[in-house]
Amino acid sequence: MSTGALIFMLLSWTFVLGLVSWSFAKILRGQRHFDPDGIGPASPPVPGAAEDPRR
Amino acid sequence: MSSPKEIQQSNEAWGSRIGLILAMAGNAVGLGNFLRFPAQAAQNGGGSFMIPYFIAFLLLGIPLMWIEWGIGRNGGRFRKGHIPGMFAAIWKHPAAKYLGVVGLVIPLVVLSYYTVLMSWTLAFTWFSLTGGYWGNTTQEAMSAYLTSYQMIGDDSVHSNWLPFLFYVLSLGSTIFVLSKGISGGIEKLAKIGMPILFLFAVILAVRVFFLGAGENGVSPIQGFQFIYNPDLSRLGEASVWLAAAGQIFFTLSVGMGTLQTYASYLSTKDDIALSGIATAATNETAEVVLGGSIAIPAAVAFFGVSGAMAVAQSGSFNIGFVSMPIVFQGMPAGQLFGAMWFALLFFAGITSSVAMATPIVAFFREEFGYRRETVSWIVGGVAFAFGLLTIFWLQHGMLDEWDFWAGTFGLAVMAFIEVILFMWIFKPENAWRSLHQGADIRIPTIFKFIMTYVTPLYLGAVLVAWLIQDAVPTLLLERAAPGTEFYVQASRLLIVGIIVFFLVMIRLAWKRNGYDDRVGFREVEDTPLGAPTYATEVNR
Numbered sequence: 133m134s135t136g137a138l139i140f141m142l143l144s145w146t147f148v149l150g151l152v153s154w155s156f157a158k159i160l161r162g163q164r165h166f167d168p169d170g171i172g173p174a175s176p177p178v179p180g181a182a183e184d185p186r187r
Numbered sequence: 188m189s190s191p192k193e194i195q196q197s198n199e200a201w202g203s204r205i206g207l208i209l210a211m212a213g214n215a216v217g218l219g220n221f222l223r224f225p226a227q228a229a230q231n232g233g234g235s236f237m238i239p240y241f242i243a244f245l246l247l248g249i250p251l252m253w254i255e256w257g258i259g260r261n262g263g264r265f266r267k268g269h270i271p272g273m274f275a276a277i278w279k280h281p282a283a284k285y286l287g288v289v290g291l292v293i294p295l296v297v298l299s300y301y302t303v304l305m306s307w308t309l310a311f312t313w314f315s316l317t318g319g320y321w322g323n324t325t326q327e328a329m330s331a332y333l334t335s336y337q338m339i340g341d342d343s344v345h346s347n348w349l350p351f352l353f354y355v356l357s358l359g360s361t362i363f364v365l366s367k368g369i370s371g372g373i374e375k376l377a378k379i380g381m382p383i384l385f386l387f388a389v390i391l392a393v394r395v396f397f398l399g400a401g402e403n404g405v406s407p408i409q410g411f412q413f414i415y416n417p418d419l420s421r422l423g424e425a426s427v428w429l430a431a432a433g434q435i436f437f438t439l440s441v442g443m444g445t446l447q448t449y450a451s452y453l454s455t456k457d458d459i460a461l462s463g464i465a466t467a468a469t470n471e472t473a474e475v476v477l478g479g480s481i482a483i484p485a486a487v488a489f490f491g492v493s494g495a496m497a498v499a500q501s502g503s504f505n506i507g508f509v510s511m512p513i514v515f516q517g518m519p520a521g522q523l524f525g526a527m528w529f530a531l532l533f534f535a536g537i538t539s540s541v542a543m544a545t546p547i548v549a550f551f552r553e554e555f556g557y558r559r560e561t562v563s564w565i566v567g568g569v570a571f572a573f574g575l576l577t578i579f580w581l582q583h584g585m586l587d588e589w590d591f592w593a594g595t596f597g598l599a600v601m602a603f604i605e606v607i608l609f610m611w612i613f614k615p616e617n618a619w620r621s622l623h624q625g626a627d628i629r630i631p632t633i634f635k636f637i638m639t640y641v642t643p644l645y646l647g648a649v650l651v652a653w654l655i656q657d658a659v660p661t662l663l664l665e666r667a668a669p670g671t672e673f674y675v676q677a678s679r680l681l682i683v684g685i686i687v688f689f690l691v692m693i694r695l696a697w698k699r700n701g702y703d704d705r706v707g708f709r710e711v712e713d714t715p716l717g718a719p720t721y722a723t724e725v726n727r
Contacts, residue, residue: 133408137415140234144415147241148471155465158627159204 199559200452202370208462210377211449212469213538215440216384218304220474221532222503224434225483228414229499231430232421237475239422239431243645244471247432250634250642251441251602252467254609256459257622259450261613265708268451268549270444271693272708274605277613281704284693286608289601290444290546291689295566296593296682297443298361298543299573300586305536306357308529310336310349311508315525320512326498329509339582350578357533358574361540362567365548366560369452373541380534387531388473392480394524395488401517403491410484413492425652432649438474439467442598442605445542448549460626481528482506485514507532544570554696573681583674584667592682596658599650606643615639 201207228236262273270290274283314320323329334340338350364372400406421427440446450459486495486506498510507528515525544566551562577586609618619635660666667675702708 133412134416136417137234137412140237140417141411141415144234144237144241144475148468148475151464152468152472155461155468158461159208159465 199369202374204457204462206370206374206378207449207453208465208469209381210373210538210542211446211462211466212473213377213381213384213535214445214449214542215438215466215470215539216381216473217438217440217535217539218308218507218532219434219437219503220470220478220535221388221481222478222507224438224474224478225414225481226499226503226506227430227434228479229483229496231427232418232424233413234415234417235419235422236427236431237415239428240434243428243432243435244467246637246641247645247649248435248439248441249464249467250638251436251606251646252439252446252463253460253622253630253634254606254618254638254642255441255446256450256463257618258605258609259447260453260455260457260459260624261621262447263451263453264455264710266553266711267708268448268553269546270447270601271550271696272553273447273451274608275702275704276708277608279705279707283608284697284704285690286604288686288689288693289597289604290447291550291693292682292685293442293593293597293601294444294543294546295570295685296573296589296597298540298566299570300577300589300594301536301540301543302358302361302570303354303574303577303586305361305533305540306350306354307336307508308532308536309357310353311512312526312529312533313353315512315515315522315529318522321516321522324513324516326509326513329512330505332512333508337581338578351575354574354578355571357537357540358567358571361537361544362563364537364541365544365566366563368559369449373449373545376541377538380538384531384534384538385473385477387527387534388477388481391524391527391531392477394518395481395485398485398488398518401488401491403489403494405487405491407484407488409492410487410495411480413487413495414479414483429649429652429656432645433653436598436602436649437595439470440539440542442600442602443543444546444601448546449542451549455624457625458627460622460630461628464628482511486510489514489517550692550696554700576681580674580678584671585674585678588661588675588678589682591657591661592679596653599646599653603643603646603650606638606646610639610643 201210228240258273258277259268262268262276265272265276267273267276269287271284271287273290274287277283311320320329320332323332331340332344335342335344336350338347364376366372367375395407395410398407436442453459483495483499483506486498490498490510498506501509511528512525515521515528518524544563547566548559548562551557551565552559577589580586613621615635615638618638619630622630664672664675697704
C-alpha cells in the first residue's frame with residue numbers, strides 16, 4: 133500500500149472516528165434530561181449548555 | 188384545548204436519546220453505505236475523492252442534517268409530523284402546504300421499491316444459510332442465479348413464489364414495526380438492529396482484512412490501496428465533485444422527509460445540534476470505516492485489481508449480490524459470513540424503510556384522526572401493490588425510473604426547497620435560534636453563513652448539473668431501453684397520480700381542520716411536547 137493511500141485512509145478514518153467519539157462522549161456525559169413518568173419533568177429543565185440566556 | 192392526558196394519548200415520543208440517535212442513524216445507514224460508497228470512491232480518484240467528499244459533508248451534509256432536524260422539531264411545536272404541516276408552520280402562505288407534497292410522495296414511492304430491494308437481502312440471507320447459491324462460482328453463473336430470483340432470467344432455478352414470499356416478509360416486518368409506533372416499534376428496532384448491523388460489519392471487515400492473498404496473489408490490503416490511492420489530477424474534474432456531493436446527499440438520507448418526522452417528536456427543550464452531528468458521524472463511520480473495508484477489499488483479493496475495477500464499474504448491486512456471494516463461497520465458514528453480509532444489508536434496509544413510511548402515517552393520523560395501526564397497514568397495502576408492479580416491471584425499467592425521479596432527483600428538489608424555506612423565509616436569525624433551543628453544543632457561527640449562502644448555492648449547482656446531465660435525457664427517454672417506453676411512461680404516470688392524490692388529501696385536511704394559512708397553526712402548550720421527550724433512559 134502506497135504512503136499516499138495510507139495517509140488518505142488514516143486521515144479519513146481519524147476524521148469520522150474522531151467526530152463520532154467526540155459526539156457520543158458529549159452525549160453520554162451530559163444526561164441532563166430526566167422525566168421519570170414520561171409526562172413532564174419534576175423540576176424545570178436545565179437550560180442547554182449552549183443556549184444564550186439573552187435570547 | 189385538549190387536556191395533557193388526551194394529547195399524550197394522541198402523540199408519540201422517543202423513549203431515550205440514544206434510541207432517537209440510533210433510529211436517525213438507522214434511517215441514514217442503508218444499502219448505499221456498504222455498496223455505493225466504495226464503488227464511488229474507487230471510480231472517482233480514490234483517496235483524492237475523499238477531499239470533495241468531506242468538503243461536501245461539511246458544506247452540504249451537516250448543514251442539511253441540522254436544517255431537517257430544525258424543520259422537524261419546529262413542526263412538532265404545532266404537532267405536525269408531516270412535511271406539508273412543517274412547511275406551513277414555517278411559511279404562512281397557501282402554497283407552503285402544497286410544496287410539502289414532495290415530503291409525502293417521495294417516501295411512498297421510495298418505500299414501494301426499497302422494500303423489494305430489501306426482500307432480496309432477506310432472500311440471500313436465507314440462500315447463504317442454506318447454501319442455495321453454492322456452486323455458482325463465476326460472475327456469469329451468479330448473475331444468472333440473481334436474475335432468476337428477480338424473475339428476469341432463467342426461471343428454472345427458483346420457484347416463482349419465492350420472491351413474493353420474501354417480499355411479503357420484508358414489507359410485513361416493516362409495517363409491523365411501524366404499527367407499534369415510535370418508541371414501541373421504531374426505537375426498539377433501532378436499538379436491536381443497529382448494534383447487530385455494526386457487529387456484523389466489524390466481524391466481516393476483520394474477516395476480509397485477514398483473508399490473505401487470493402489466486403491472483405493480491406491481498407485485501409491492496410483493496411484499500413484501490414479505494415484510497417490518491418489521483419490528485421482528478422480533483423480538477425467537475426464530475427468528481429458532483430459524485431462526492433451526490434454520495435454525501437444520498438448517504439445521509441436528506442431530502443426524504445423522514446428525519447423531519449423523527450425530529451418532530453422532540454420538544455424545544457431537547458438538543459438537536461449535538462444529536463444531528465452524532466447521527467451524521469455514526470453514518471459516516473458505517474460508510475467510510477466499515478463500508479470501505481468489506482466489499483472492495485474482498486473483491487480485490489478474489490478477482491485481482493483489474494477484476495475489482497470491473498466489479499466496481501458494474502454497479503453497486505452486482506458488488507453486493509454477484510461478487511460477494513462468490514467471495515463467500517471461497518472462504519471457510521462462508522455460509523455464515525454470507526448470511527452476516529446479507530443480514531447486515533437487511534437491517535440497514537429495514538431501519539430505513541420504517542422511516543420512509545412514518546411521514547405518511549403521521550399525516551393521516553394527525554390530520555384525519557386515523558389510528559396508527561390502521562394507517563400503517565393501509566400504507567403497507569398500497570406499497571405492496573406498487574411493489575408487486577416493481578417486481579413484474581423490473582426488466583421494463585420501472586425501478587430505475589422511480590429511483591431516478593423520487594430517490595435521486597426528487598431528494599435534491601426537496602432539500603433545495605427546505606433550505607430556502609428554513610434559511611431564507613423563516614430567516615437565518617430564527618433558524619439559528621431554533622437550532623440552539625435546548626442545544627448541548629454551540630454550533631460554530633461560520634455555519635450560519637454556510638447554511639444561508641453556501642449550502643443553497645452548492646445544492647443549486649448540484650441540482651442544475653443533475654437536471655442537465657440526467658433529468659433532461661431521462662425525461663426525453665434517451666436512456667430507456669428499446670421496448671420499455673410504455674412501461675417507463677406508465678411508471679411516470681403513476682407518480683403523477685400519487686402527487687395528485689396527496690395534493691387533494693392536503694386540501695381536504697386543511698379544509699377539514701379549518702386551518703388558516705395566513706394565521707398559522709396554534710402552538711401546542713403544556714403537553715409532553717413542551718418537556719424533554721427522551722427522558723426516561725436515566726431511569727432504566
